[in-house]
Amino acid sequence: MSEQNKNTVDVLIVGGGPAGLAAAVRLYELGIRDILVVERENEPGGILRQCIHDGFGVTRFGESLSGPEYAARFIRQVREYGIRVMTGAAVTNITPEREVTVVAREGLTVWQAKAVVLAMGCRERTRGALAIPGERPTGVFTAGVAQAYINLYNRMPAREVVILGSGDIGMIMARRLTLEGAHVKAVYEVQPYPSGLPRNIQQCLNDFDIPLYLSHTVTQIHGDRCLEGVTVSQVDERMSPIAGTEEYISCDTLILSVGLIPENELSLDAGVQLDPRTRGAYVDEHLQTSVPGIFAAGNVLRVHDLVDFVSMEAEALADAVHKYLAAGDLPEGKVKLTAGAGVHHTVPQWAEGKEPFTVSLRVVRPMDNVWVCAKQGGHIVGQKKMKKALPAEMIQLKVNPLTGTEDVEVYVQ
Template sequence: MKEVVIIGGGAAGLAAAIACYDAGLKDILVIERSQFLGGILNQCIHNGFGLHTFKEELTGPEYASRFIKEVERREIKALTSSMVIDLEPHRVTYVNSTEGVNTIETKAIILAMGCRERPRGALNIPGFRPAGIFSAGTAQRLMNIEGYLVGKRVVILGSGDIGLIMARRMTLEGAKVLAVAELMPYSGGLKRNIVQCLDDFNIPLLLSHTVVNIEGKERVEAVTIAKVDSSRKPIKGTEKRFECDTLLLSVGLLPENELSKKAGLTLSPVTGGPIVDNSFSAGDGIFACGNVLHVHDLVDYVSEEAALAGSQAAKYVKEGFKEKEYIKVSTGFGVRYTVPQYIQKGCEDVMLRFRVTDIFKGSSIVISSKGNVLKKIKRQVMSPGEMESVKLNFKADEDILVEVVNE
């Protein structure tokens, strides 16, 4: 019987493993399906990682290597090239080429499987299915790890961070990025990425636009985009045709939760991740952190959250299950979701993370309970592309409501 099994060896899994060890657990196993630890960070060769954690601008692989070294220094066991295929509370089944299918028992499980890209199929773009259409993350992997230039004249649909980063990356490799089209009236990515990846390279960002046609049978030949109205329907007469050989899709990320479903966890319909309390427990000795819980903008927050999940999982292993009372965190105007969704009654200093539904300027985040305002924070700008964090520096005794108030 293991003390804790961590599924996924990306930023979240590594930080959780280190925290479990530092909290006194020694029989820890990290299971990672790819050949190397580090997760998505391995293909993010741009800088901008770790500003909060290390006060330095690291590349993704540099950031990951700092955590991998800490895992190795503690001699935490990591099984790479091994994929978890089934999950029940306290039982993990994985497969690899040396052991075949193996099931192990464990006192606790930490889910750290990250997320995957929303596929094109979900978007119903008319046209054939020619070569030259990639999700932005796949293109990033092909360029940065396999060494292929995936196209020379490129249109990008969606302005999530991966799309923005790829606009710059492809330009630096000699491709011409003609435009980034975004369905929403605001970008889904970080402001700093719009400035550094589009503005600095004169790449136009066309807000409230979508792809309405893809031409080409064997390979993409052209893409037509059009402006959309407030109900996101294309407006006739606004079409623009771009001759290109590549369309990159950066249209959102989905937490990787097939295993969470198998384990019978309740998933949030908004985040797509498990519903958790402030110890990141999803119930039955299963904890969750990182992008499998909710999609993060910055890796620093992933590491911070995962370290907390790891220390709480260790506490659970050492002390066993304890019945607790909870308060509920509800969302009001302007707030899409919060993590955690529940807080143990009487807890203090809980960090609440959430995303807003729209761009808000000069508005406040208000946290209240039964109409009494417990905390109010003024923000100059809030946007759905950036995660908000608020520390609840009061004792949580009653259900709370988090909302945006325009003033």
């Protein structure tokens, strides 16, 4: 492709879901006009289009909205401002020099962007990732696929249902399937604690008398063409199935809600370094990745539990991109943040530390009455007390400005 055929843009946003839309709106409000959002679906809104339950927006808007309504607030703003959104268009490559290739029905275009925003979200772990033995019948879906069938395409894929994994989407689908006339027999969770939010255990399972079995997993899938049943087993503390605990459960549908993975194939092409713990980019408090001018926010950075935080993170990203465009670069984060005792990961993983910033983290197991602390060279630079800390809930910790370049350890005690 010759230089003449290359389009230019100030900010190219990859993904028109909650993160991409919130970033676009905020960038516009900061005075940036040359923005392009690239969305591979035919409509913007991302996963919110199929999340018809309410509970979105309590933090961001102070009211409880359904997913489509939450998305519509941002889509309306994007349209009002006249921000360009290319739908039905897929980004196929991003270079470290921020050259972005887009494939759409109209053909292929190449864009030179001053800044690139990664907002691709995440995807679901599938049966393949779990390596459940057995046959390969129809009737095994991830929770999000079942949700799309029911809420977008008006197809009811289930009568007798078993759900593996106590992630929020799985529990929400337990309620949806029940209300649509299916019988959800049980939810099985391999870990000794639930992976979704406590309120979903109440309003999606307990309210409908759906039992939740912890330390249990599916160990065999039965059915020649269509699913006929599954074998479930209890697991020990190392999550290995215990012989003799097998139980056969007949069902025509197995729903998997076993985790989400940030979708970072394009980030890798761009040379962005990924954190094996979050499976998202290493970023500093400006949400800039290891490649200058490439930023990331939302579920592509690490899986959030609330869309409200995705929007707010994307808005913080927009503030940083605005500064980057004005100055030509941003100071590099030189202080490393490490996940200490009880902490699974932190975002950001690097910090410049000139101004106060917020670290978000997840704990490795449920804990009661703990202090979440950040310490640099013997000095506490941030701490808060928590009555309960759950892996299902992202914890946010304010950190004071840092001095020097010594590592900051984030830990729970």
